[in-house]
Amino acid sequence: MSPLTTTIILSSLATGTIITASSHHWMLAWIGLEMNTLAIIPIIAKQHHPRATEAATKYFLTQAAASALILFSSSLNAWKTGTWDITQMTNQAANTLLTSALAMKLGLVPMHFWLPEVLQGSTMKTALIISTWQKLAPMTLIYLTMNNLSTTILLLMGTLSATLGGWAGLNQTQARKILAYSSITHLGWMVMVATTLTNIMTLTLTMYLFMTTSMFSTLILSKSKTIQDTTTSWTTSPMLTIMTALTLLSLGGLPPLSGFLPKWLILEELITQSLTPLAIIIAISTLLSLFFYLRLTYTTTLTASPNTAQTKHKWRFKPHASSLILSSTIPMTIMTLPITPLILN
Template sequence: MNPTTTTMIMFSLATGTIITASSFHWFMAWIGLEMNTLAIIPIISKQHHPRATEAATKYFLTQATASALILFSSMINAWQSGMWDITQPTNQFSSILFTAALAMKLGLAPTHFWFPEVLQGTTTTTALILYTWQKLAPMTLIYLTTNNLSPSTLLLMGTLSTCIGGWGGINQTQTRKIMAYSSIAHFGWMAAVSTMLTNIMLLNLLIYTMMTTTLFTTLILTKSKTIQNMTTTWALSPTMTATTLLTLLSLGGLPPLSGFMPKWLILNELVNQDLTLTATIMAMSSLLSLFFYLRLTYTTTLTMAPNTTNTTYKWRFNLITSTLLTTMIPPTLLMLPITPVLMQ
């Protein structure tokens, strides 16, 4: 792709998210979402491959439907109240429509079917953008409208997303699909706590973004697209293999790693709100996610691919370095001790 074109597309992608995040008018928020969607379509389809074209088409149709629902719900609200302010209370019908639209944009269950298929048709770098940057605008709208959304709907979607995110990832062998179901499960946790404490939701989003960026940087550097590809990661860089082990365990939410912090705080808040059954279901479903994280861990770091004693490492051993990876590893692994500071 032409460098000028790439620059314009990436600038539009960033501008769309910033417009949505900084607007208090429904129409401007909708314009930002549309800019964001139209900018990511060429990035997804630039491979000139049928799978990429299919992924771009599915993404466009889903996001266009969600944006239309957002515009429709805001028009209903403006028709009845005469205001386009995002923070103003909305009626129940408009609130349910808006919640469903944001769930579709984020890929929450039961509107999650498009997400793994789109990610499987893209490159790993594009998948990283879809996992992280493309989630910021809908999460900002949830943050701004948390008092107007339906708590029972979000709790139901969050619980269902954590269950489906765990069940769906068990049968997958493609790393992008595994991470897609991981994303569905993580955003289920955020949706469940969004109507109670938004600061925990933002903390979860921050930690999830750092953990996903760390793991995807590793996948990009090692060109690992399947579980089978990850079995030879140790031959490229033993240090990166150890880092991958800890990152996967952090994504699974095991203490004393950073990924344990948001799940701990969310479960604590759910119990405080007398939602013990919901907290139990979500904690049990996280075990399903932990299973496929441990399977990735086992194949990546605890097994050794067939080799002879003369070919312990690849013939040309290249030193793999990444500024992004070295920047993201410490917060991905070591943020648990500063939990009280972050919650003040």
């Protein structure tokens, strides 16, 4: 892909999200989502490989269906109430349709089937974009319409996503699929807390973006695509191996690390709102996710694959890839917990 084409596509990707995030009219929000979808399709399909073409087709069909539902729900609301304002979604049927459409956009259970398949068919960098940047526009719409969306449906989808994301991830050996199910789990936590406190949802989304970006960056630097590949990452860079392990433990939500912060606040809020059974279910489901994070941590740091005398010195050679993104996101991924009082105030 030529530099000019890449620039145009990435600019469209960014512009689409910004238009959706800053719009008050449903048509503008829909246009932003369409720009976003159409810009990511060539990025997914640029490998000219059957898996990439399949992933691009699945992504396009799913997102097109979700966009059509958003347009239909906003038109229905405008027909009943006479307004196209995003914050004035007062029609019950339109709200239910919109909740389903946004869940499909994000990849929440039961509309999650496309996400692991699309990530597996994409490159690591494309998977990073789909897991992070592509979540911003739908999450913004959830933030804006939260007062009107169906709370029951969101709580149900959130609980199912948190549970099934951990359960389905247990059986995976591909790093991209593991991170896809990790994404589904985190999004489940986000939509659950969105029903009561949107500021905690924003904090959780921010932490998720930092942690996922760090994880993908470490996998890109170490050229790891499966669990087996991570066993040789220590020969590339011992420091990178330590950072990978800490990022994985942070994704799992272990207390000294940043990933514990959003889980702690969400559980506290759910218990405050008398949703203790749901809090218990998602807390237990986190143990499932923690299992496959710990398995990756084990293979990365504690497993020595068969090697020769030369491979022990592989880490002395300078890696070609830029580590700027990794070095800027790792501190937030690991060391945010001590400044929790400042964030909450």
